[in-house]
Amino acid sequence: MLAGCFLAAMPGGLRAENWAHWRGPFFNGSTTETNLPLTWSTTENVAWVSPLPGVSGGTPIVWGDRIFVSSPDAAKNLALLCLDRKDGKVLWQKTVAEGDRDNGRNNMASPSPVTDGKSVFVIFGTGDLAAYDFSGNELWKRQLARDYGRFTIKWHYGSSPLLFEGKLYVQVLENMSASDDPQASQAKSDREAYLLCLDPKTGKNLWRHVRLTDAREESQEAYSSPIPVASASGRSEIILVGGNYTTAHSADTGEELWRCGGLNAHDDPYWRIVPSPVVADGIVVSCAPKREPVFGIRDGGKGLVTDSRIAWTFREFPSDDVTPLYYEKKLFVLDGDKQMLTCLDPQTGEKKWQRSLGLREIFRASPTGADGKLYCISEKGTVVVVSAGDEFKVLATIPMGGERVRSSIAVSGGQLFIRAGLNLYCVGKRAID
Numbered sequence: 001m002l003a004g005c006f007l008a009a010m011p012g013g014l015r016a017e018n019w020a021h022w023r024g025p026f027f028n029g030s031t032t033e034t035n036l037p038l039t040w041s042t043t044e045n046v047a048w049v050s051p052l053p054g055v056s057g058g059t060p061i062v063w064g065d066r067i068f069v070s071s072p073d074a075a076k077n078l079a080l081l082c083l084d085r086k087d088g089k090v091l092w093q094k095t096v097a098e099g100d101r102d103n104g105r106n107n108m109a110s111p112s113p114v115t116d117g118k119s120v121f122v123i124f125g126t127g128d129l130a131a132y133d134f135s136g137n138e139l140w141k142r143q144l145a146r147d148y149g150r151f152t153i154k155w156h157y158g159s160s161p162l163l164f165e166g167k168l169y170v171q172v173l174e175n176m177s178a179s180d181d182p183q184a185s186q187a188k189s190d191r192e193a194y195l196l197c198l199d200p201k202t203g204k205n206l207w208r209h210v211r212l213t214d215a216r217e218e219s220q221e222a223y224s225s226p227i228p229v230a231s232a233s234g235r236s237e238i239i240l241v242g243g244n245y246t247t248a249h250s251a252d253t254g255e256e257l258w259r260c261g262g263l264n265a266h267d268d269p270y271w272r273i274v275p276s277p278v279v280a281d282g283i284v285v286s287c288a289p290k291r292e293p294v295f296g297i298r299d300g301g302k303g304l305v306t307d308s309r310i311a312w313t314f315r316e317f318p319s320d321d322v323t324p325l326y327y328e329k330k331l332f333v334l335d336g337d338k339q340m341l342t343c344l345d346p347q348t349g350e351k352k353w354q355r356s357l358g359l360r361e362i363f364r365a366s367p368t369g370a371d372g373k374l375y376c377i378s379e380k381g382t383v384v385v386v387s388a389g390d391e392f393k394v395l396a397t398i399p400m401g402g403e404r405v406r407s408s409i410a411v412s413g414g415q416l417f418i419r420a421g422l423n424l425y426c427v428g429k430r431a432i433d
Helices: 144-148
Strands: 007-009 015-017 046-051 061-063 066-072 077-084 090-098 119-123 128-133 138-143 162-164 167-172 194-198 205-210 227-230 236-242 245-250 256-260 278-280 283-287 294-298 310-314 325-327 330-335 340-344 351-356 368-370 373-377 382-387 394-399 410-412 415-420 423-427
Touching: 061 410, 066 119, 077 119, 077 128, 090 128, 128 144, 138 144, 144 167, 162 227, 162 236, 167 236, 227 278, 236 283, 245 283, 278 325, 325 368, 368 410, 373 415
Parallel strands: none
Antiparallel strands: 007 015, 046 423, 061 066, 066 077, 077 090, 119 128, 128 138, 162 167, 167 194, 194 205, 227 236, 236 245, 245 256, 278 283, 283 294, 294 310, 325 330, 330 340, 340 351, 368 373, 373 382, 382 394, 410 415, 415 423
């Protein structure tokens, strides 16, 4: 659909598919890259290792010979780093905001950057949103907390920005009843959840759509990111999941086209949403929280579609935290708490296979699909490589080490980019000079 926008020439005349968004070139965790490594260690089959100033759940973003990562530093500054693809050296580092804070295993640097190949955009949990060119020159900067109120999300803001059809989208699905927040800058009546659309060249608003919900308290919050879809009807949509609903919005105006409920059958005020939506050939996949079902929703509806457009539900080992992967016409759902991976037919919800990853470690990073393989990484930095075929098979288990590993594995130019603790690993053959 959009692959042509994400191809770039590599050194030596090679062609690489860029990883410009946290879920890759197709916004679903997959890439068409091949000839990827199967086995490695922290020293073997590693092109380079680059130390990072802090831990972050942000996924590395790769375009051509540049890699971008968001990170806190020891002084609690929040920074965007640009690394040289060839050797991992830091080309520039820009402080975007101050005041990193931890809460549980999350911090203010969880969102991933996004790039269009000319500029790179990054947002932090402080509400600071900025754009830079590839040389590190600041193009513009916004402070959304000053414009619309401090983000009120219990475990800190984690949504990554989206570039789609020449527009920049930012989702803020927050707690509008957070009267117990002593640092809140606005009264309860002034809080709004919204989808913001900006001109990426100037940072100025094109529109801001207030997203309504009847969810209560923490269930209003979402850590998911907006995902685009060009629907069968020809209209471009932005899909949001949070506040007990999946909603589709016009990419041009923000108008809500349809909404589907069912994500909080018990009306529990503490059921926040973590996984982002996935689009699989006309099916919008949404994960309900707290071990409730995964939903397959037929796109293209109008108004409230809860009773008319749900194609299937999956209940056995759903995902409370991990975004599913759509790869090679299959949907892969990882239950990160029980380490169970399920392969589904995304059109019908039919189970193809379901097996344990064989590892007693929690998974929070979302799986990556490439070269006929699935790459999954645990919070302790253990990578499990699984066949993406019709039968389950573990191909390799590789301990990388680290702590609080929540960054998904990025792929580009025959290499894997793995953020494990305070290190960024480039795994695979060294790029040709």
